[in-house]
Amino acid sequence: MEAKFYGEEHNIFRKSIKDFVNKEIKPHAEKWDEDRGIPRDLWHKVGAQGYLCPWVDEKYGGAGGGFEYSVIVHEELGRSECPGVSGIGIHNDIIVPYIHHQGNEKQKEKYLPGCVNGDIITAVAMTEPEAGSDLAAIRTKAVRDGDHYVVNGQKTFISNGINCNLAVTAVKTDPKADPPHKGISVLLIEEGTPGFSKGRLLDKTGGHSMDTGELVFEDCLVPVENLLGEEGRGFHYLMYNLQQERLILTIDAQVAAEYVMEKTIDYCKTRTVFGRPVSSHQHNTFKIVEMATDVEIGRTFLNSLIEDFIEGRDITMRVSMAKWWISEMVNRVAYHCTQLHGGYGCMKEYYVARAPGDVRYMTIAAGTTEIMKVIVGNIMGL
Ligand SMILES: Cc1cc2nc3c(=O)[nH]c(=O)nc-3n(C[C@H](O)[C@H](O)[C@H](O)COP(=O)(O)OP(=O)(O)OC[C@H]3O[C@@H](n4cnc5c(N)ncnc54)[C@H](O)[C@@H]3O)c2cc1C
Structure with a gap:
C-alpha cells in the first residue's frame, strides 16, 4: 500500500539511508550477532549522516524533520538484518522524545546535541525484576537529600542498557502515594554518576546484537536539576x-x-x-x-x-x-x-x-x- 504521507524529499532521504544500511550495516549483521552488539562508532556514523533523531530542532543540531523521517529510518534499519540497530530506533523515537517533550531548556541544550551526533546513547529504564506490566509497582526509590536524590534500586531488560550514557529512569519519589502511580518521577541519570553501574548484558533467545542489560543504583547521587519535568508526574x-x-x-x-x-x-x-x-x-x-x-x-x-x-x-x-x-x-x-x-x-x-x-x-x-x-x-x- 502506497503511503500518502511521503513526498519527493522523503524518497531521497529513504534512498540515502537504504544505501547506508546496505553498505555499513547489512554486511556485518551476522558478525555483530555473534559479537553480541553493534560497534560504538556505528552510532557516530549514523549521527554524521543525519539519521539520529532527524526530528530534533535545528537549534539543538537536528534537522527539524517530521515524523515521516522517523518512520523511514525505522523502515530501512528494519531491513538491515541486524536487530542491534533497533537500539538506534529506540533512542531516536522512544527515549530522546522524553527530553524533548518534558525536559527544560537547560536539559535540552545539554543533552540533545549529543543525542543527535552519536556522543550520547540513551536508555529508558522502567522495568524492574519485580515490576514490568505493573509500572506503578516499581521499587527503585529516590529520596531527596539537599541538592540530590539518593537513588537505590535495579532495572532489567533495558534496551541500550550496557552502552547507554544517559538513562531516563522511572523512580519512586513518594512510595506512600495513593494511588501509587502518583509517586513516580523520572530522573535523567548520567553514566559516571556515583552509585550508577551497569549489570549483566542479558543473553536472549534472539536479537543477539541488541544491547539488553541491567542497571544498578546503589546510593546513586543524582543532582536535583536532573529531574525531568515535575516530581510525581512521571507516570x-x-x-x-x-x-x-x-x-x-x-x-x-x-x-x-x-x-x-x-x-x-x-x-x-x-x-x-x-x-x-x-x-x-x-x-x-x-x-x-x-x-x-x-x-x-x-x-x-x-x-x-x-x-x-x-x-x-x-x-x-x-x-x-x-x-x-x-x-x-x-x-x-x-x-x-x-x-x-x-x-x-x-x-x-x-x-x-x-x-x-x-x-x-x-x-x-x-x-x-x-x-x-x-x-x-x-x-x-x-
Ligand atoms: C528485548 C526487550 C527489550 C526491552 N526493553 C525495555 C526497555 O528499554 N526499557 C524498559 O523499561 N523495559 C524494557 N523491556 C521490558 C518490557 O517492557 C517488559 O518485559 C514488559 O513490559 C512485561 O513486563 P514483565 O516482563 O515484568 O512481565 P509481567 O508483567 O510479569 O507479565 C507476565 C505475564 O503476565 C501477563 N499479564 C500482566 N498483567 C496482566 C493483566 N493485567 N492481565 C492479563 N495478563 C497480564 C503479561 O502479558 C505476561 O504474559 C524490554 C523487554 C524485552 C524482552
Whole structure:
C-alpha cells in the first residue's frame, strides 16, 4: 500500500539511508550477532549522516524533520538484518522524545546535541525484576537529600542498557502515594554518576546484537536539576510517550514481517522440490497468500495510524490494537517462513532462520499483547 504521507524529499532521504544500511550495516549483521552488539562508532556514523533523531530542532543540531523521517529510518534499519540497530530506533523515537517533550531548556541544550551526533546513547529504564506490566509497582526509590536524590534500586531488560550514557529512569519519589502511580518521577541519570553501574548484558533467545542489560543504583547521587519535568508526574509522562513507543514498535514489527515475506517468496520461487518451485505446491501457495494477506492488512492499518498520528489525532485505542495484532502476526509469519525454507530455515546464515528469535520480543516489549487488550477493553468499556 502506497503511503500518502511521503513526498519527493522523503524518497531521497529513504534512498540515502537504504544505501547506508546496505553498505555499513547489512554486511556485518551476522558478525555483530555473534559479537553480541553493534560497534560504538556505528552510532557516530549514523549521527554524521543525519539519521539520529532527524526530528530534533535545528537549534539543538537536528534537522527539524517530521515524523515521516522517523518512520523511514525505522523502515530501512528494519531491513538491515541486524536487530542491534533497533537500539538506534529506540533512542531516536522512544527515549530522546522524553527530553524533548518534558525536559527544560537547560536539559535540552545539554543533552540533545549529543543525542543527535552519536556522543550520547540513551536508555529508558522502567522495568524492574519485580515490576514490568505493573509500572506503578516499581521499587527503585529516590529520596531527596539537599541538592540530590539518593537513588537505590535495579532495572532489567533495558534496551541500550550496557552502552547507554544517559538513562531516563522511572523512580519512586513518594512510595506512600495513593494511588501509587502518583509517586513516580523520572530522573535523567548520567553514566559516571556515583552509585550508577551497569549489570549483566542479558543473553536472549534472539536479537543477539541488541544491547539488553541491567542497571544498578546503589546510593546513586543524582543532582536535583536532573529531574525531568515535575516530581510525581512521571507516570503521566511515561503514559504520554508510550503511544509513540507502541507505534514505533508496531512499525518495526510490520517491517520485519514484510522483509521476511519478501525473502521467503524469493526463496520459494527459486527452490524446486519434486520438479517445481516450492511456492507452486498448492499448500505452500495458500500459506504464502494467507501470510501476504495478513501483511497487507497490517500495512494498511499501520499507514492509517501513522497518518492519524502525524495529523495529531488520538491513537491510544487503535495503536494498542495494532501493537498486539501486528506483533503477533510477525511471529506467525516468521515461524511459517522458516518452515518454507526447510532445513535452511534452521541455518543461521539464512536471515529468515534468525527471524523467529529476533521478533519474539515484539509481543512483550512496550506493553505485552495482554496489556494491549486490557487497554482496548477498558476504552471499549468492557
Ligand atoms: C528485548 C526487550 C527489550 C526491552 N526493553 C525495555 C526497555 O528499554 N526499557 C524498559 O523499561 N523495559 C524494557 N523491556 C521490558 C518490557 O517492557 C517488559 O518485559 C514488559 O513490559 C512485561 O513486563 P514483565 O516482563 O515484568 O512481565 P509481567 O508483567 O510479569 O507479565 C507476565 C505475564 O503476565 C501477563 N499479564 C500482566 N498483567 C496482566 C493483566 N493485567 N492481565 C492479563 N495478563 C497480564 C503479561 O502479558 C505476561 O504474559 C524490554 C523487554 C524485552 C524482552
